[in-house]
Amino acid sequence: MAFYLRQNRSWLLLAPVFLVFSRCAPTSVVNESTGKVDGALVYKKHCVSCHGKGGDRGLSNAANLKKSTLRSSEIRKTILYGTENGMSAYEEVITNNEELNALVKHVKSLQED
Ligand code: HEC
Numbered sequence: 155m156a157f158y159l160r161q162n163r164s165w166l167l168l169a170p171v172f173l174v175f176s177r178c179a180p181t182s183v184v185n186e187s188t189g190k191v192d193g194a195l196v197y198k199k200h201c202v203s204c205h206g207k208g209g210d211r212g213l214s215n216a217a218n219l220k221k222s223t224l225r226s227s228e229i230r231k232t233i234l235y236g237t238e239n240g241m242s243a244y245e246e247v248i249t250n251n252e253e254l255n256a257l258v259k260h261v262k263s264l265q266e267d
Contacts, residue, residue: 183253191252193260200244201261209264215240219264230258 183199185192198207205211209219224232233254236243248254 183256191250191256193256193258193263196248196253196257197260200247200257209261217241219261220266222261222265223267224265226258226262229261230254233257233261 181199183191183195185195197205202211204213204216205219206213206216210221212218222229232241233248234243234245248257
């Protein structure tokens with residue numbers, strides 16, 4: 155019984171450590187050196203799986219963002235509301251305006267011309 159309690163208490167002590175690591179480390183979209191929201195990190199978190207780092211991975215028929223000619227306002231709308239052909243809406247996922255702005259800028263920068 156005593157052994158069981160001691161074990162239990164050690165887990166309680168570790169819980170906050172796990173919480174801090176699981177919440178902050180892998181999901182942060184803030185650039186460590188500038189302390190600002192980094193559009194490339196927002197992109198990495200939500201978009202890279204289909205579009206790839208450079209924008210031309212094309213998984214699940216994802217549009218080639220290098221070849222895309224959308225204007226910033228259209229990119230913004232596509233992210234927020236999605237499309238009928240497989241791009242989902244991020245309106246309720248990316249709710250922070252600073253993150254959205256940085257992301258739009260990054261996607262625009264992937265375009266080749
Ligand atoms: C599940 C895969 C998937 C993810 C994740 C995804 N997309 Fe897409 N995206 C697509 C598909 C598929 C299309 C093509 C939709 C179409 O043709 O209507 C697309 C199209 C787009 C377009 C339109 C390009 C053009 O010129 O028409 C933009 C911009 C875009 N995605 C940006 C993003 C951003 C930014 C994210 C991250 C927030 C993201 N996507 C996440 C699948 C994805």
